[in-house]
Amino acid sequence: MRRLHISISTDNIEATIEDYSRRLGTAPCSSIPGQYALWRTEAFNLSIRQDPAIPPGSLRHLGWEDPTATDFTQDTDVNGIAWERFAARHQADEINALWPEASYEP
Numbered sequence: 001m002r003r004l005h006i007s008i009s010t011d012n013i014e015a016t017i018e019d020y021s022r023r024l025g026t027a028p029c030s031s032i033p034g035q036y037a038l039w040r041t042e043a044f045n046l047s048i049r050q051d052p053a054i055p056p057g058s059l060r061h062l063g064w065e066d067p068t069a070t071d072f073t074q075d076t077d078v079n080g081i082a083w084e085r086f087a088a089r090h091q092a093d094e095i096n097a098l099w100p101e102a103s104y105e106p
Contacts, residue, residue, distance in 0.1 A: 005045040005063035005084060009054035013037065016048050030095060030104040038095070040065070040088070040106070065091065 010016040017037050021027050024046075028037040039046045045065040054060060061074075063084030072090040076082055086094075088106035095104045 001042075001067075003040070003043065003045045003065040005047070005061075005065050005086075007047045007049065007060040007062070009051045009056055009058045009060050010048050011050065011052070011056040013048065013050040020046070020048065029106075030102055032095075032099045032102055036095070036099065038091075038104075045091070 013034055013036070017028060017031060020037075020039065024039055024041065026039065026041075028039050031037040034050060036047065036049050047060075049060060051060065059081065061082035061084055063074075063082075063086065065088055066085055067087055069085050069087045069090065072084065072086045072094070074082055074084045092104050092106050095102050
């Protein structure tokens with residue numbers, strides 16, 4: 001089953017983790033203090049990233065977590081929104097490449 005992926009920017013990762021954990025009823029499955037958090041539910045995949053280049057609350061990109069994806073791909077829709085398609089393993093590889101201390105496994 002595919003999961004919708006939503007990625008947004010924040011300027012306060014700790015407050016956002018607290019807020020979204022309360023809203024979603026669960027803690028993130030992966031988090032990097034001061035930088036990143038990921039929630040994976042049955043319906044969607046949500047990541048937040050502290051990114052000074054993107055205004056807080058802004059959409060970073062959308063996509064699909066798709067178990068049939070053989071590679072990580074990205075394209076842009078007619079509105080200029082980046083869409084990614086990846087399997088959970090691809091996302092874990094990206095997280096661990098950026099933050100080796102994460103040792104994230106989906």
